[in-house]
Amino acid sequence: MKIEKSSQDLENEVIYAGLCIHCGSCNAFCPHMDFNSETGEAFVVDECAETVGLCYNACPRSFLPVSEIEEKLFGQTRVDLAVGVYKDIIQVKSKTKDDILYNLVLAAFESGVVKHFVLSEPKSKKPPVAFPVVVDNAKDAKQYIPKATMDNAGPLITGIGKAYLDKKRDIGIIANPCHLQGLGKILVSDFNTGAERTSLKIAYACSSGGMTGCKYCTDFSGEFSDISYSPWGAPKGSGEAFLIIRTDIGQKVVDHAIKKKYLEITNKQPDLSEMKKFLNNKRKKNFKTLMGRDLITAKYLELNIDEFKDLLE
Ligand code: SF4
Numbered sequence: 001m002k003i004e005k006s007s008q009d010l011e012n013e014v015i016y017a018g019l020c021i022h023c024g025s026c027n028a029f030c031p032h033m034d035f036n037s038e039t040g041e042a043f044v045v046d047e048c049a050e051t052v053g054l055c056y057n058a059c060p061r062s063f064l065p066v067s068e069i070e071e072k073l074f075g076q077t078r079v080d081l082a083v084g085v086y087k088d089i090i091q092v093k094s095k096t097k098d099d100i101l102y103n104l105v106l107a108a109f110e111s112g113v114v115k116h117f118v119l120s121e122p123k124s125k126k127p128p129v130a131f132p133v134v135v136d137n138a139k140d141a142k143q144y145i146p147k148a149t150m151d152n153a154g155p156l157i158t159g160i161g162k163a164y165l166d167k168k169r170d171i172g173i174i175a176n177p178c179h180l181q182g183l184g185k186i187l188v189s190d191f192n193t194g195a196e197r198t199s200l201k202i203a204y205a206c207s208s209g210g211m212t213g214c215k216y217c218t219d220f221s222g223e224f225s226d227i228s229y230s231p232w233g234a235p236k237g238s239g240e241a242f243l244i245i246r247t248d249i250g251q252k253v254v255d256h257a258i259k260k261k262y263l264e265i266t267n268k269q270p271d272l273s274e275m276k277k278f279l280n281n282k283r284k285k286n287f288k289t290l291m292g293r294d295l296i297t298a299k300y301l302e303l304n305i306d307e308f309k310d311l312l313e
């Protein structure tokens, strides 16, 4: 999967078109892109001679062949139109004084699934901008656990590139769905990067990261993750959340958290109707926004348009 387009095409089709969501995928393994430290916006540093740009091919907003990525990441395409590929969905609560996401990070370190974690350090709320930090143990992770998806708005995927340059392996990440779309594209691409050192992807289910490009976003749950964390849909005020477990690695981390009594399953077969209502509202609204624009500009949907047929009715 490689398209012959360059950083100039990325500028024209994504950045200047208002589709960019500051995810950092274009810059994770390429020095010719960078980010504005105050706004988080991506920009091209210099004109490179590359005609098949990693930046263009990594960007989740240039094109997004959802089924092809699912097939390569999971060995199958989605089992549920709304939620994606998954093995199990459970409702959990924390059994400790720490929150659910931290307990997943702790379990990931303890079970040996990760040795490092890319997390976010918010720098500004308006506009929401965060930059990645790489931690090497669960204790250091504690201060960087996101409380909301806006805490993650920024080029977090560059944290994977940074960890790679520091010769780190077995890297985990907590990110928004859009970040994992970019990382998923890099992982299944024909480019030789260090992204395969990522061993765990946790998605924070997201209705908005507060960026202009969010209004074209159709992934709520983080469909390319190993585990999606969704407080949305669980009983309000309960502190509980749904975990959408998509892979064996995700299952291993959740099993460890339950075995060590960091998390408790409160419902093995939760009612998903509230979550799906929320999720479909976002997809429907943003899909309509996309349909309202020039589809050539917004062609990142071109390749998964079948997925949205139901929303056209
Ligand atoms: S990869 Fe991410 S940060 Fe880079 S142009 Fe695309 S959406 Fe923007």
Ligand code: SF4
Residues within 6 Å of the ligand: 021, 149, 153, 176, 177, 178, 179, 206, 207, 208, 209, 210, 211, 213, 214, 215, 217, 218, 219
């Ligand atoms: S809504 Fe959330 S997942 Fe979608 S682009 Fe914005 S921050 Fe990313």
